[in-house]
Amino acid sequence: MASTLTIKDLHVEIEGKEILKGVNLEIKGGEIHAVMGPNGTGKSTLSAAIMGHPKYEVTQGTITLDGEDVLEMDVDERARAGLFLAMQYPSEITGVTNAEFLRSSINARREEGQEISLMKFIREMDSKMELLEMDPDMAQRYLNEGFSGGEKKRNEILQLLMLEPKIAILDEIDSGLDIDALKVVSKGINEMRSNDFGCLIITHYQRLLNYITPDHVHVMMQGRVVKSGGPELAQRLEAEGYDWIKTELGIEDETVGQEA
Ligand SMILES: Nc1ncnc2c1ncn2[C@@H]1O[C@H](COP(=O)(O)OP(=O)(O)OP(=O)(O)O)[C@@H](O)[C@H]1O
Ligand SMILES: [Mg+2]
Secondary structure, eight states: OOOOOEEEEEEETTTEEEEEEEEEEETTTTOOEEOOOOSSSSSHHHHHHHHHHTTTEEEEEEEEEEEEEESSSHHHHHHHHHHEEOOOOOOOOEEHHHHHHHHHHHHHOOHHHHHHHOOHHHHHHHHHHHHHHHGGGGGSSEETTOOOOHHHHHHHHHHHHHHOOOOEEEESSTTEEEEEHHHHHHHHHHHOOOOOEEEHHHEHHHHHHSSSSSSSEEEETTTTTEEEEOOHHHHHHHHOHHHHHHHTTTOOOSSSSSSO
């Protein structure tokens, strides 16, 4: 069944400072949304708030997944409900291999007694790694330890393909990727496309959107979504930058920082 993630009037504070100032967004299964916007406008904060980072305090507004209150859920419950976040800066975890991490993550989302068999897990991991053109050795390396920037991003997509979430948020999944890696990562994301999968892609570059056509494009400034449109909006941003939006909306400083 197609899921819907609904974000209404979301306000988020970090250490007493308001970063998000009323975000509204709805992502449905089958849809790909791109969120763009200058640096420091709250994009990663939005992704962290959706996933439940403890430092980010929601002071107003709601997030629901198919009507269920996401804000009431712990991080692991959010993952079990079908939410997934590929982080802008994935953490390195020494002592836990990539394969162990993936298998535990899959099993954590399943009922007791319904764990994935080792054979099935290995078969699936091998085929997804092949699709992503990853070196098989990556499975036995410690999670993200010493991975190059591009390898980390590819590995986030491996997790996406293995976990099959209902709604995924991909924060700058394209940053630091060379052209070939960009194509591979896009192939992985396109592989997920179905009515049971909704995706929010945070990116600075139209380039990624040449490979993954978004249904909706949103621009964030000052901790809000200030403009939404179709793929043509991303093309205009690539050609003209953000100044025209600032002029149109009378925004002087687009960041969340200095605004009164
Ligand atoms: N943990 C934190 N402590 C203090 N300030 C924070 C924290 N996290 C985010 N901020 C501030 O919130 C603002 C928005 O940050 P955020 O990471 O959401 O921006 P962004 O839109 O993702 O930017 P970029 O495009 O550079 O990734 C910035 O001014 C940032 O310094
Ligand atoms: Mg960010």
